[in-house]
Amino acid sequence: MAHHEEDTLVTVVIDDVEYQMPEGMNLVDAAKVYADNDIPVFCYHPKLGNAGNCRMCLVELGSPRRNRETGEMELAWFPTLQTACTQTVREGLHVRTATQWVADGRREILEFLLSSHPLDCPICDKGGECPLQNLTMRHGPGTSRMYWNDKMRLGKHIPLGEIIYLDQERCIHCARCIRFQEAIVDDPVLSFDKRGRKQQIITNSDPGFDSIFSGNTTDICPVGALTTADFRFNARPWEMQAIGGIDPHTPEGANFVYDVRPDREKGGMNTIKRIMPRQNEAVNEIWISDKTRFVHHYMDHPDRLTTPHIRKNGQLTPATWDEALEVVATKLNAAGARAAAIGGPRLANEDFFAIQALIRAMGSSSLAAYPALMDGADIVNQVGVASGTNLGDLGAGDAILVVASDLHQEAPIWWVRVKQAVERGAQLVLVTGRETRLDKWAAHIIRSPYGGEASALNALGDDVMQVLNGATHMVALVGSEGMSPATSRAVAQAAANLLIETGHVGQAGSGLIMVWPGANLQGAYDMGFHHRLGPGYEPVDEAGLDYAGIIEGLTNGGVEFLLVAGANPVFDDADAEAALSGTGAFVVVQDLFLTETAEFADVVLPAQSTAEREGTFTNGERRVQRFYQAIEPLGYELIDQGGGARADWLIARQLHNKLGGPVPEIAATQLFAQIAKTVPQYNGMSHAKLARVVPQFPDVGGDDLYYGGTSYTNVHGTGMQWPVRAEMGSEHVSTAGVDAPAAVQPEDGMLVVVPTTSHYNRERIFTYTDVLDQRIPLPYAALNPTTAEGLGVTDDERIVIRLDGRDVPVTVLVDPSVPENTAIVPRRLQKQGAPHATTTAPVLRMERVEQ
Amino acid sequence: MSEIILLRNREIENLRNYDVYVEHGGFEALKKTLQMDPEDVITEVKDSNLRGRGGAGFPTGVKWNFMPREDVTKYVAVNADESEPGTFKDREIMEENPYQLLEGSLICAYAVGAELVYIYIRGEYWEIAEILDESIERMRAEGLLGQDILGSGFSCDMHVHIGAGAYICGEETALLNSLEGKRGQPRIKPPFPAQSGLYSKPTVVNNVETLANVPWIMEHGADAFKAIGTEGGAGTKIFSVSGCVNKPGNYELPLGITFRELFEIAGGITDGNQVKGILPAGASAAILPATDEILDMPLDYESLKPYGTGLGSASVIVLDETVDMAWAASKMVQFFAHESCGQCTPCREGTYWLERLYERIDHGDLDPEDVERMDSVAAQMQGKCICALGEFAVNPVMATIKHFREDYDAAVAAAQGSGDIPVMPETTPAGD
Amino acid sequence: MALMTTRRADIEHHLAKYPDKRSAVMPLLYIAQEEYGHITQEAIAEIAEIIDVDVTHIRGLIGFYTMYHDKPKGRHLLYICTDLPCAVRGAEAFSEQIQEHLGIGHGDTTADGMFTLENVMCIGACHRAPVMQVDFRFNYNGANWEDLTFERAKQQIEDLREAQQTE
Numbered sequence A: 001m002a003h004h005e006e007d008t009l010v011t012v013v014i015d016d017v018e019y020q021m022p023e024g025m026n027l028v029d030a031a032k033v034y035a036d037n038d039i040p041v042f043c044y045h046p047k048l049g050n051a052g053n054c055r056m057c058l059v060e061l062g063s064p065r066r067n068r069e070t071g072e073m074e075l076a077w078f079p080t081l082q083t084a085c086t087q088t089v090r091e092g093l094h095v096r097t098a099t100q101w102v103a104d105g106r107r108e109i110l111e112f113l114l115s116s117h118p119l120d121c122p123i124c125d126k127g128g129e130c131p132l133q134n135l136t137m138r139h140g141p142g143t144s145r146m147y148w149n150d151k152m153r154l155g156k157h158i159p160l161g162e163i164i165y166l167d168q169e170r171c172i173h174c175a176r177c178i179r180f181q182e183a184i185v186d187d188p189v190l191s192f193d194k195r196g197r198k199q200q201i202i203t204n205s206d207p208g209f210d211s212i213f214s215g216n217t218t219d220i221c222p223v224g225a226l227t228t229a230d231f232r233f234n235a236r237p238w239e240m241q242a243i244g245g246i247d248p249h250t251p252e253g254a255n256f257v258y259d260v261r262p263d264r265e266k267g268g269m270n271t272i273k274r275i276m277p278r279q280n281e282a283v284n285e286i287w288i289s290d291k292t293r294f295v296h297h298y299m300d301h302p303d304r305l306t307t308p309h310i311r312k313n314g315q316l317t318p319a320t321w322d323e324a325l326e327v328v329a330t331k332l333n334a335a336g337a338r339a340a341a342i343g344g345p346r347l348a349n350e351d352f353f354a355i356q357a358l359i360r361a362m363g364s365s366s367l368a369a370y371p372a373l374m375d376g377a378d379i380v381n382q383v384g385v386a387s388g389t390n391l392g393d394l395g396a397g398d399a400i401l402v403v404a405s406d407l408h409q410e411a412p413i414w415w416v417r418v419k420q421a422v423e424r425g426a427q428l429v430l431v432t433g434r435e436t437r438l439d440k441w442a443a444h445i446i447r448s449p450y451g452g453e454a455s456a457l458n459a460l461g462d463d464v465m466q467v468l469n470g471a472t473h474m475v476a477l478v479g480s481e482g483m484s485p486a487t488s489r490a491v492a493q494a495a496a497n498l499l500i501e502t503g504h505v506g507q508a509g510s511g512l513i514m515v516w517p518g519a520n521l522q523g524a525y526d527m528g529f530h531h532r533l534g535p536g537y538e539p540v541d542e543a544g545l546d547y548a549g550i551i552e553g554l555t556n557g558g559v560e561f562l563l564v565a566g567a568n569p570v571f572d573d574a575d576a577e578a579a580l581s582g583t584g585a586f587v588v589v590q591d592l593f594l595t596e597t598a599e600f601a602d603v604v605l606p607a608q609s610t611a612e613r614e615g616t617f618t619n620g621e622r623r624v625q626r627f628y629q630a631i632e633p634l635g636y637e638l639i640d641q642g643g644g645a646r647a648d649w650l651i652a653r654q655l656h657n658k659l660g661g662p663v664p665e666i667a668a669t670q671l672f673a674q675i676a677k678t679v680p681q682y683n684g685m686s687h688a689k690l691a692r693v694v695p696q697f698p699d700v701g702g703d704d705l706y707y708g709g710t711s712y713t714n715v716h717g718t719g720m721q722w723p724v725r726a727e728m729g730s731e732h733v734s735t736a737g738v739d740a741p742a743a744v745q746p747e748d749g750m751l752v753v754v755p756t757t758s759h760y761n762r763e764r765i766f767t768y769t770d771v772l773d774q775r776i777p778l779p780y781a782a783l784n785p786t787t788a789e790g791l792g793v794t795d796d797e798r799i800v801i802r803l804d805g806r807d808v809p810v811t812v813l814v815d816p817s818v819p820e821n822t823a824i825v826p827r828r829l830q831k832q833g834a835p836h837a838t839t840t841a842p843v844l845r846m847e848r849v850e851q
Numbered sequence B: 001m002s003e004i005i006l007l008r009n010r011e012i013e014n015l016r017n018y019d020v021y022v023e024h025g026g027f028e029a030l031k032k033t034l035q036m037d038p039e040d041v042i043t044e045v046k047d048s049n050l051r052g053r054g055g056a057g058f059p060t061g062v063k064w065n066f067m068p069r070e071d072v073t074k075y076v077a078v079n080a081d082e083s084e085p086g087t088f089k090d091r092e093i094m095e096e097n098p099y100q101l102l103e104g105s106l107i108c109a110y111a112v113g114a115e116l117v118y119i120y121i122r123g124e125y126w127e128i129a130e131i132l133d134e135s136i137e138r139m140r141a142e143g144l145l146g147q148d149i150l151g152s153g154f155s156c157d158m159h160v161h162i163g164a165g166a167y168i169c170g171e172e173t174a175l176l177n178s179l180e181g182k183r184g185q186p187r188i189k190p191p192f193p194a195q196s197g198l199y200s201k202p203t204v205v206n207n208v209e210t211l212a213n214v215p216w217i218m219e220h221g222a223d224a225f226k227a228i229g230t231e232g233g234a235g236t237k238i239f240s241v242s243g244c245v246n247k248p249g250n251y252e253l254p255l256g257i258t259f260r261e262l263f264e265i266a267g268g269i270t271d272g273n274q275v276k277g278i279l280p281a282g283a284s285a286a287i288l289p290a291t292d293e294i295l296d297m298p299l300d301y302e303s304l305k306p307y308g309t310g311l312g313s314a315s316v317i318v319l320d321e322t323v324d325m326a327w328a329a330s331k332m333v334q335f336f337a338h339e340s341c342g343q344c345t346p347c348r349e350g351t352y353w354l355e356r357l358y359e360r361i362d363h364g365d366l367d368p369e370d371v372e373r374m375d376s377v378a379a380q381m382q383g384k385c386i387c388a389l390g391e392f393a394v395n396p397v398m399a400t401i402k403h404f405r406e407d408y409d410a411a412v413a414a415a416q417g418s419g420d421i422p423v424m425p426e427t428t429p430a431g432d
Numbered sequence C: 001m002a003l004m005t006t007r008r009a010d011i012e013h014h015l016a017k018y019p020d021k022r023s024a025v026m027p028l029l030y031i032a033q034e035e036y037g038h039i040t041q042e043a044i045a046e047i048a049e050i051i052d053v054d055v056t057h058i059r060g061l062i063g064f065y066t067m068y069h070d071k072p073k074g075r076h077l078l079y080i081c082t083d084l085p086c087a088v089r090g091a092e093a094f095s096e097q098i099q100e101h102l103g104i105g106h107g108d109t110t111a112d113g114m115f116t117l118e119n120v121m122c123i124g125a126c127h128r129a130p131v132m133q134v135d136f137r138f139n140y141n142g143a144n145w146e147d148l149t150f151e152r153a154k155q156q157i158e159d160l161r162e163a164q165q166t167e
């Protein structure tokens, strides 16, 4: 699909003009890119290839052919119009797109497509951004010759599950949705039913349209047949303004736009009406997961905090910013080097930078990025994927190693891109404790016992080493399944060693990616939000406390002041709850909601959501990407009364200033300039440069939405990847010993309990999005059938697992992909429902719960 | 009496019985073939001028010759879908002379180097599939299928695959999709099955009757075959004659026969009526008016081309003067609307629209523009569809309007109150 | 009872015929239809599992091919061809007579649940019109169902009904 410099160029004549085009390229794409000729299409899609079913792309076609009698080459024109989408560029091809014959053909196909199509554009969600509407304007008939009474009458707004609705009358049978589900995301839960004019889209999955990518079908659907329950009848495309955003929930850094519109219900303020993918071929192409698309409803939820609170007489009581900041500054000052901070993954680089600067100004390096499941960012700084890496370029001859990750759940976009790289010929090696949705594509699967992943990497067999050694490029993705910081570090180091030993560092297309559990943990570490490493991975003179140390410090006096920003440890961690409930330390929480953690705070500060402010995130591939303010900050109207949410960085800067620091920057842009100066890896970057866009192929969106769907043309920036040390030369990297832990062995009568990541969970932000609510699994433990039988339990029964002294009730899910004597327990399906950020649950007791 | 190649069952009692088949020279051609170089087998079939009996009339040897010579997995798919209205010839071969088809298929597999043969038979031929299953089982028992057939080193097996009610599955690439367990929707061509067919492997698709000719050709030689029939069509052809004739049925006759002779053999037109229109190949080829010129035309794969129609599978539906051609067209339009796979726009929408327009005749609503509209909707489909079904659907409309416009005019007149709404004349149900 | 319990040998026989098990879906659907009278959701789920195809796609097949049905039908399916070649030989009138006799319309099932009648497109017996298939067969219950007259068809239908009732 993509075209490369090295492609052979051949001569093609389109409408009497000669063009040089790469041989083998799809004719529709080639005409568009090289001849600026928009051949109309419905079923063709540059990401899905051709189906040849809509017949919209008809052209006159002439092909060189040898005359049998004379032996001469001559041009033979086909006697009928031909579909351009089923043609590839070859030498001497002649195409006519501007003749009456072609115009008639296009008009005739459109007349057919419209013959039963409802003319409900005025109330159709797609109206205004509808390929059928646009192409009808350009090529279609003015009126229909079909008797209105004869039109096919079919079902309207049929729910395909609770997320996507189908309007059967609008469907033009292009099969883009079916093909997307099958070919791109391997959830083949859509099909045609019936045949002829009765042919219809159906799903028979349970739940309906069971796919975490379902929303994408509404983008590529060239009519309004598929719409999201979330956006239906919500706004018209032309009323909305598209503001660039970056996914604040997952590490891939998917680019999107917030489509915003002033709403009467919101007092004329801008509201997010929907999130749509924004093309970035190096990141998410034109796809976003349903989580990325729909999880924004928390941002304007009435539960949001709009004003600071100070605990008075045991009660959190509203206060002004001045009061709150004053109290906090005083307490912070008093704590001095006994200050600590925990920062969650939705924080931007600017936030992490400002908070670490504040805490470090107090002489402390007790900084913990949260969740603290993984470690190894400094290893990424050595051998991370080199700048210029694009997973979309990997293919034949390349190798991909995935360790300790169910990538489909942890980072769905990377899952898609890894799978597609394999489909292009890359070899996939998996080192995982159980079967995942990547197994199907793997060339080698090493089923390592949980905890033993690093050892498994150290002892890869010859066959696997041959693949890795022989690979042109190699990318290693290290996930968080069952990980603790220590095991994760060992795995990261072992993976790094492999990359170094096989010669796969420092070149574009190769290196390490950590599948961080959240959007901006890479950025957190880059900014020096780490107890041992300062900005740019400079080791600090005196290490501070890590996450576990900070929690301990709350009890033993090591921590006297704790700032928690954008993190909710109490939801996950019983130790944190115990420590906070008894601590003498002063606790400040800045967040969007009164979280379980904020309940224990002495001061709660209302923070802005990602959409309310600007900033940058750095994705797991170390691409620094800029997001923009899409809506007014919550509580905007309360500013005069000293209320309103503030950006996390600004809060930190204001505190810093109160303690003698510089005058707060007036914008994140300014603070970023500071970052670019302080963090060597970010040298030369600026918000302005991050807003630059490199040319994208295929060129979707804009006027051409019939071609690629309603994914948005990227005008907001494609970001910049920072260089790792390996790129400066091999002398900058070296292997290191791996402190490989032993695999966790089940003791008698106990199970190995593995905390994993579920794409949907019961974090507060999720539960505010109605359409996803039904997709969040009940808290469960997946057990191997043998194990379940041994325990005498079966599907849907409830059991209690005793974790670290807590009784955790879960539903049994019998699943043969789980190894024996093991329980897979996803994190965050209930409060403190998974084992403490480690891979084991050495203590385990099973009890039957009466229903 | 002319040569009988296919319907030998009419002369030999119980030919469907294995022993009877062998007694009458069965599998001698196979034995002979297995001694030959596969390349020579292809050449022999090519030289015989045998053309496909499934409809398109493509030279069979040429098709086999397209198969790659490399040692890769290849398949043979026997097209026993026989769903064209008016076609019931393959049925008789399979019911009464099954081993000849199986022998021919095996020779084909040997010639192209295929290791598996699938017989795709329409679901409504359930009993016939059972006959094939039993016959295949017997061949296995006799060592004619399986490993190292008759000590030749050639190994091959056969299976019957039963369709489930979809005319489109007779289209070769739809057939392959169906065989792969998918919806029977045609594929975009190229690639052709010989390049990428069943499971993306090179595949030969041939009609039952085509393959049933092959043992005879191998036994008697290409020249003997060519000696029968015409230049535009060697050998005999089974004509399935239905409609308004006194003795409808299958007639195996040398190509080059005329409609007049054929109708004579089929007992003449019912009730001594005049023939009005002839559908030479079921519903899919354009209807011909029964002029003397047409009636005396020697029939082969070339002769009907100038009339915009073709012999196809030679399933001749005879329509006499009592038949209203607009009605006949509407029956065919209904058929195509029912059988359109739904994949491509012009066929899916066009057949639906045409069906609605033809309903207007029944409802007494037809106005003159509707006739033009039928014609133009049909024309609008032409040359734009993925497979030939959509192109077939154009024929009943355009050809009946062209040749029998008066029948449409009558419907228009009836709708305008100056005539009766034409109804199908009462025919007494035929039968015993 | 699951198909794999009741029809294991048949299923395995069909699976063995193809290099790709997905190809066995059509014979397996027939087996399900034979077992349960129609293709049940449970059967779809089981077949999906056996051949490793999403249930949705199996629904799509059932919808595409007219001989599969996922709704209960009468005990016997009567197909009357009313396509052009049969129609010119009186098949439409014949079908109406049969419908009247059975007291049902095209596509309906008799009150006793015995017969479902469908007018169908050509079934390859145009020379023997009017023709009727019983459960996809030209020969059923010891009788041939081609070259019918209404009287003979009526008799054969009643014989069939009787044979079922005494069963």
Ligand SMILES: Cc1cc2nc3c(=O)[nH]c(=O)nc-3n(C[C@H](O)[C@H](O)[C@H](O)COP(=O)(O)O)c2cc1C
Pocket: B051, B052, B053, B054, B055, B056, B057, B058, B060, B079, B080, B081, B082, B083, B084, B167, B168, B169, B170, B171, B172, B173, B205, B206, B207, B208, B210, B211, B387, B388, B389
């Ligand atoms: C809509 C359609 C239906 C067809 N049905 C049949 C059929 O039932 N039997 C058949 O042999 N060929 C049928 N064909 C022709 C096949 O596509 C193919 O040409 C044929 O099987 C090749 O075999 P032959 O070369 O031996 O004729 C059909 C073609 C089309 C387009």
Ligand code: SF4
Pocket: B168, B185, B186, B339, B340, B341, B342, B343, B344, B345, B347, B348, B385, B386, B387, B388, B389, B390, B391
């Ligand atoms: S012409 Fe008709 S049957 Fe053929 S592919 Fe198109 S829709 Fe399907």
Ligand code: FES
Pocket: A040, A041, A042, A043, A044, A050, A051, A052, A053, A054, A055, A056, A057, A058, A083, A084, A085, A086
């Ligand atoms: S057929 Fe070419 S775009 Fe649909």
